[in-house]
Amino acid sequence: MSENSQSNANHLSRRGLFASAASGLAVGALAGVGGTLGAQALGAQALGFQAFGAQADPDADPLLSYPFYGGVHQAGIRTEPQRYCVYMTFDTSADTASELQALLARWSAAIAQLMKGEPIGQVAPTRANAVPADTGEALDLGPSGLTVTVGLGPGIFTERFGLTHRKPAALKVLPALPSDQLDPALTGGELSLQACANDPQVAYHAIRDLARMARDTVTTRWTVMGFGRASAGPHQKTPRNLMGFKDGTRNIASDAEYAKHVWLNQPDQEWMRGGTYQVARKIQMDIEIWDADHIGDQQTVFGRTKLNGSPLSGGSEHTTPDFHARNGSGDLRISDTSHIALAAHENNGGIKILRRSYNYTDGINQFGQMDAGLMFIAYMNDPGSFVTLQKRLGAVDRLNEYIAHIGSAVFAVPPAPKVGHYIGEALFG
Amino acid sequence: MPPSRFSIAIVALSAACALALAGCASTGQAGDSATPKAGTVAQVKVTLAAGGDGDTCSLDTTSVPAGPVTFTVKNESATGITEIELLSQQRIIGEKENLAPGLKPVSFTLTLGGGTYQLSCPGATKDLQKFTVTGKSAKATGSIQSILKEGTAGYAKYVTGDVNSMVTAVANLKTAIDAGDLEQAKAEYAMARPFYERIESDVAGFVLPGFTATDNSGNLDYLIDMRQSNLDPAAGWHGFHAIERDLYQAGAITDTTKQYAAELQTNVGKLDDLVKKLTYKPEDLANGAAGLLEEVQSSKIKGEEEAFSHLDLVDFAADIEGAQQAFAFLKPGLSTIDPSLTQQVTKQFGNVLSLLDSYKDSSVPGGYVLYTAELRASDANKLSQAVQALQDPLSKIAEKVATAQ
Numbered sequence A: 001m002s003e004n005s006q007s008n009a010n011h012l013s014r015r016g017l018f019a020s021a022a023s024g025l026a027v028g029a030l031a032g033v034g035g036t037l038g039a040q041a042l043g044a045q046a047l048g049f050q051a052f053g054a055q056a057d058p059d060a061d062p063l064l065s066y067p068f069y070g071g072v073h074q075a076g077i078r079t080e081p082q083r084y085c086v087y088m089t090f091d092t093s094a095d096t097a098s099e100l101q102a103l104l105a106r107w108s109a110a111i112a113q114l115m116k117g118e119p120i121g122q123v124a125p126t127r128a129n130a131v132p133a134d135t136g137e138a139l140d141l142g143p144s145g146l147t148v149t150v151g152l153g154p155g156i157f158t159e160r161f162g163l164t165h166r167k168p169a170a171l172k173v174l175p176a177l178p179s180d181q182l183d184p185a186l187t188g189g190e191l192s193l194q195a196c197a198n199d200p201q202v203a204y205h206a207i208r209d210l211a212r213m214a215r216d217t218v219t220t221r222w223t224v225m226g227f228g229r230a231s232a233g234p235h236q237k238t239p240r241n242l243m244g245f246k247d248g249t250r251n252i253a254s255d256a257e258y259a260k261h262v263w264l265n266q267p268d269q270e271w272m273r274g275g276t277y278q279v280a281r282k283i284q285m286d287i288e289i290w291d292a293d294h295i296g297d298q299q300t301v302f303g304r305t306k307l308n309g310s311p312l313s314g315g316s317e318h319t320t321p322d323f324h325a326r327n328g329s330g331d332l333r334i335s336d337t338s339h340i341a342l343a344a345h346e347n348n349g350g351i352k353i354l355r356r357s358y359n360y361t362d363g364i365n366q367f368g369q370m371d372a373g374l375m376f377i378a379y380m381n382d383p384g385s386f387v388t389l390q391k392r393l394g395a396v397d398r399l400n401e402y403i404a405h406i407g408s409a410v411f412a413v414p415p416a417p418k419v420g421h422y423i424g425e426a427l428f429g
Numbered sequence B: 001m002p003p004s005r006f007s008i009a010i011v012a013l014s015a016a017c018a019l020a021l022a023g024c025a026s027t028g029q030a031g032d033s034a035t036p037k038a039g040t041v042a043q044v045k046v047t048l049a050a051g052g053d054g055d056t057c058s059l060d061t062t063s064v065p066a067g068p069v070t071f072t073v074k075n076e077s078a079t080g081i082t083e084i085e086l087l088s089q090q091r092i093i094g095e096k097e098n099l100a101p102g103l104k105p106v107s108f109t110l111t112l113g114g115g116t117y118q119l120s121c122p123g124a125t126k127d128l129q130k131f132t133v134t135g136k137s138a139k140a141t142g143s144i145q146s147i148l149k150e151g152t153a154g155y156a157k158y159v160t161g162d163v164n165s166m167v168t169a170v171a172n173l174k175t176a177i178d179a180g181d182l183e184q185a186k187a188e189y190a191m192a193r194p195f196y197e198r199i200e201s202d203v204a205g206f207v208l209p210g211f212t213a214t215d216n217s218g219n220l221d222y223l224i225d226m227r228q229s230n231l232d233p234a235a236g237w238h239g240f241h242a243i244e245r246d247l248y249q250a251g252a253i254t255d256t257t258k259q260y261a262a263e264l265q266t267n268v269g270k271l272d273d274l275v276k277k278l279t280y281k282p283e284d285l286a287n288g289a290a291g292l293l294e295e296v297q298s299s300k301i302k303g304e305e306e307a308f309s310h311l312d313l314v315d316f317a318a319d320i321e322g323a324q325q326a327f328a329f330l331k332p333g334l335s336t337i338d339p340s341l342t343q344q345v346t347k348q349f350g351n352v353l354s355l356l357d358s359y360k361d362s363s364v365p366g367g368y369v370l371y372t373a374e375l376r377a378s379d380a381n382k383l384s385q386a387v388q389a390l391q392d393p394l395s396k397i398a399e400k401v402a403t404a405q
Helices: A005-023 A026-033 A044-051 A097-115 A200-213 A255-262 A287-291 A295-302 A339-343 A383-396 B004-022 B144-178 B182-202 B220-225 B239-250 B255-275 B282-300 B312-337 B339-357 B373-394 B397-403
Strands: A084-092 A147-152 A191-197 A218-229 A276-285 A358-364 A370-380 A403-413 B042-051 B054-059 B063-065 B067-075 B084-088 B091-096 B106-112 B115-120 B128-134
Touching: A084 A200, A084 A358, A084 A370, A097 A147, A097 A200, A191 A200, A191 A276, A191 A403, A200 A218, A218 B373, A255 A370, A276 A383, A287 A370, A295 A339, A339 A383, A370 A383, A370 A403, A383 A403, B042 B063, B054 B128, B067 B084, B067 B091, B091 B106, B091 B397, B144 B182, B144 B255, B144 B282, B144 B312, B182 B220, B182 B239, B182 B282, B182 B312, B220 B239, B220 B255, B239 B255, B282 B312, B282 B373, B282 B397, B312 B339, B312 B373, B312 B397, B339 B373, B339 B397
Parallel strands: B042 B067, B063 B128
Antiparallel strands: A084 A191, A084 A218, A147 A191, A147 A403, A218 A358, A276 A370, A276 A403, A358 A370, B042 B054, B067 B106, B084 B091, B084 B115, B115 B128
16 A cells, blocks of 8 residues: 555645744644643744654644545545544435435535635625525634545445445445344434544534535434544554543554455445445443443453553553463463453454544433443444454453443445545446 | 514515615626527636635636627536626626536526626635626516516515414404313414414514513514413513413413403404515515524424424424415526526425425314324424425525525
């Protein structure tokens, strides 16, 4: 894989920053978010360098921007996870292929604007009777590393759009899986939008305005607002899920892994070349019950230590777990029903999926308990990989005592369009 | 309270002036020549593209002879431009929307008289470009404004007719109440409600003589249609919903109920006098229709309007009908200004109406199933999204008809 969205991003944001620093615009913007760098006293140019020193947090750069066009793959998959994410699925009321084409073309063009930090139309139209085209709440916030990723659900490939013959064989509603407690109101969808950014308002604005501009052809189905990325990218410290454990230590990172497990290089449908599949699961956590569990059991459940995330077989966080190691009494050090043992590629015929999840909260439930969990979003070149993993996890994972899969959806994620084209255009050829 | 409620009261005073303005002479004449003959139509290509400093909007020619002109718009790569407009003296005479890279080129044809026009590409680095038409100015023949004006006059008749029927329906309601016939009164209540809902956004701004605008005791809309959810303790219970409360919650007709009915009859009579004096601008119809849909979203879908009788779907259907009437009166003009928007709104009205049809039940007073808490829990989302899909295109009409010439 020659393209690497991460290097693209740094490249682009550096350029963006220099340009702005030269014009003096970046001073205020960075001073606001860069307080922890202690850099306010520095001049604009020095600040530009300082902010991108090795210790700086690129997430804090409001000018961080990723390209929408021209990459082989859509942004928001390999992109290092941003801090926040709003995920929404939709059904479409369109009943002709040309309506669907117009929707995808308009969304594509608007996403390109949004990812540049631009409004999608006039915020304050000059004519008094005109309705604003952009709702305006993201003005002045910068692109903030926004990516919007578009997915097409199984329901798109039906007679009404004449697309049955374009349906990838692997794109099917996920089968019923062990321990599923799916709520129909949090399940399915014909289209998905995943908008991630380092500023939650930028992510929300993107979803809001994309939903708004398409109201005549789409209806909202379900949504989750994610915070605190719960999966790490290769250059990030491993973040923690709401159970307090590091999540994503063994996530997919290398070109070879992406090529083997994520991107479709030999698709059955040519329009999916360079695409992937998105599996979304809303996983509710029984926070109060988990919080009452003692640390020994919590660590046994995951198979890792809580503080530094090292496998219970020993070593440090990134030491390869030894699923055969036994303690003095002859017991497995990492329980064979622990979460990491069941999910490990060593124990699943080499299967790996790219996890790109976020923590979420929905406030307080009807019983007065914290309503929170993990918005699990994963990318893979075959949704069957998730099915294989979840069949095992759902059946015997020790974690099941504390979680419930309450939402589910699967989408085909087409490749990125070139300039002058739109996502999914090849479908209609 | 949606802004449209206020606008009519002001409009009532200023409409004559606005209509006089609408009659102003114009240099350009928009016409819809759907099938222009090749060879006689001037061709203009408009290309939208992403450039180094921003999106560009370029024309292959900036001057054509008077007569039919076809503009063909291709969005090559501009993500920041989604529409273009041809302006004559700041008024839109032709436009294309939903332009996005990758879609097929779209075109529109106008018959242009000699003069200077502007091509507007909102979002482009150069928003306005001069466009010249050489030759004679076109003769004005039945401008869009005059078609729209006919529509507003027709709509005014619709409103007065509706309020006139309301007078009769409220009289029937009062008769049943005075007779102490609870079941008949309930039936008459269900019959009377739609008349108010259909035209509600047009009549919401009236203040009775001697009252200030902040005093609900003199606010005719409050006196006729106040609900428990917007009860002003200083003004108290009045009108339809006070009667509804007695009939459906208490299940009894008292002397107070009879007073409510008598007062309602008086106030509806005042309304009947007032609406005869109303005139409307085209955008008032559009904003009024939008206001009715807001009413649906804000009080019917929530089951707040008919908290005791659960006749919310009856009101819902009446709001939609009123909005559809306003739209129908704009349609002849609007379909010339923007055929695709007209088509879109027509289609979305159709969707909402066919959804409403599925709730029809002739055995219930008012003709629709009761909007119970259970039905609300299961169906509110579906109903709301259908209305939302109509609201969005409908909200664009006001600007179109206000700026058309």
